[in-house]
Amino acid sequence: MTTRVLENLRIVDPSQQMDETGSIIIENGKIAAIGQNAANQGTPEGAKVINCKGQIAVPGLVDTRVFIGEPGSEYRETIASAGKAAAKGGITSIVTMPDTNPVIDDVALLQFIQRTARDTTDIHVHPASAMTKGLNGNEMTEFGLMMEAGAACVTDGRKTLRNAAVIRRAMTYARDFGALVACETQDEDLAAGGMMNEGLLASWLGFSGIPKEAEIIPLERDVRLAELTGANYHAAKISVPQSSKVIRRAKDKNLNVSAGISINNLTLNEVDIGEYRTFFKLSPPLRSEEERLAMVEALADGTIDVICSSHDPQDVDTKRLPFPHAAEGAIGLETMFSAALRLYHADQISLMRLIEVLSTKPAELYGLNAGSLRVGASADITLFDLEMPWVHYKDEIVSKSKNSAFEDARFTGKVLATIVSGQTIYSDE
């Protein structure tokens, strides 16, 4: 194996609280030395040296909530195409959701994802296991076998478990196998018929809304059950400040509870829906601007732990429909990082904290071997230019589906190269 040296970089690594200029020495796909230290060591003999002046290196980003069409809807997205999109967005590890067809609720299916990923993509793909068989909300899947086979967590994907007794037992059982229980929380009945955030905008558009209580009530239930069972619980996609308060209280009680948020709820609001733009029909729905700002604050202050893309490819057959009939979801792998940098450029969050919630923390919560540039770690690195302006044009989208909520968006900060296990798998030409 060759040795590569990236030099003259600014390195930001939350796992070792490092923010310094220096070099990264990569040997055999692993970090051999990093930082000022590495620069002082001098170049190892025969090493390939790359001058990265002006660039920032961070641990490869980790996206813990990615919906893919494979198996079942390969025309929308395959593992291979999602891998390319992720690489372009600086993401080196993804956790894939089990809501595919068939549902990932069996070891053989989990292994299908792992094998396909190994054969068709360069990024690290960690499939999540369904929490209940066929996402039926009743019967537990084989948590033990699934975790042993390498499942990243147990989750019912887009679905919120309705039956409190089922989730209580699942949490109790998951604890013995160290499985993270990741849940979206939206009460089906309260949200029924709702198309977007409940409020004046929805009323004018002629829609029933999704009240914030639809999110808070099942979240409070889950957190109480997490307290009862001692489970490792992750509220995967919260969107309103009252939910942050629930999480904050749980953390103050030292419960094993964490929270994530979709990049969409951090950078967009309900006004973006405009006149019925279905690419902004999302779950959880885009909320008001005040609520968005409160969520950014909760992210900065440590209440929210993780940003996810909630990447959800939908084709024209599910999006070019009247708003009430259109599917929810937007793609996000390619834009998550640049969109998140908006929060940094708006002085709402430090770069260190941003990388922490995009890489180090999700890796830690999901037990992934990622999120750090410590010596000995896998050389998964994202290189970017913090100030480079760019426009996200539709015809440059790599994902098979084009339902981006950031079509024609202007960004400041762009991924220049993505390195996985020492290999450059993407570079911005």
Next chain:
Amino acid sequence: MSFPHRHLLGIKGLSEPDIFYLLDKAEEAVKLSLQREKKTSTLRGLTQINLFFEASTRTQASFELAGKRLGADVMNMSVGNSSVKKGETLVDTAMTLNAMHPDMLVVRHSSAGAVALLAQKVGCAVINAGDGAHEHPTQALLDALTIRRMKGKVGRLTVAICGDVLHSRVARSNILLLNALGARVRVIAPRTLLPTGIEHMGAEVYSSMKEGLKDADVVMMLRLQRERMEGAFVPSVREYFRFFGLDAEKLSYAKDDALVMHPGPMNRGVEIASEIADGPQSVIEQQVEMGVAVRMAVMETLMLASGRN
């Protein structure tokens, strides 16, 4: 002046002069409809397609007659039961029709926003004949024309809209239009039938007919869909009628010469008592008459604006 819009998708976006332009034009159409020879050649050679994804006898007939009186060729398509069931999407239906080169599409759909989506995909003028709970602009225009003809003005009148505002496109369009013309709008309904944020939509909110109708110049009743009466939004028909149905006693709280309006079709004995619907203050039949005139005015105006007449 000219009319600066290509489609009529809603009252939202129309200015006060736009609205007056249409109402004045409709006055001319009213006169025409009273003559023996009701037909003109204004839109001769133009094709109008009525595309109804949701059944409606009255509105469709009104648009059809309006088009015919202007000399257009009118085709009716009720899509509700055919292509949609075969899985064809709205946009595909729109493209298919567009290829037939119509000059006007009159569209009704059960989904809010569907008519706007369709308007983006076709090359002709689109008139919204009702989309979900969003808008029904010609209904609001015909209501305003009726009020103006009976009262001489719309501005500064007090108009009470009563009933299922939550699910009503008629209510939304009327709130917008009446506010644009400077009327004072009240809504009266049980809270379960009012949309979130109604107090910021340009209406004063009442839950008692007695208070809400006090000194009203116009009482506009809304239709309550049968499936919403049996426990989901209100407990029962008799309870609804007792508290929110318009009867002689409740109407007595309004001004003595208050107009009683209803967009039809009525549920007699649910939202309105028969004696009121047929009584001297009722202008429900005039509304139907004004409907044809307003639709003629809208079509002629849009064709003029697009240079097709």
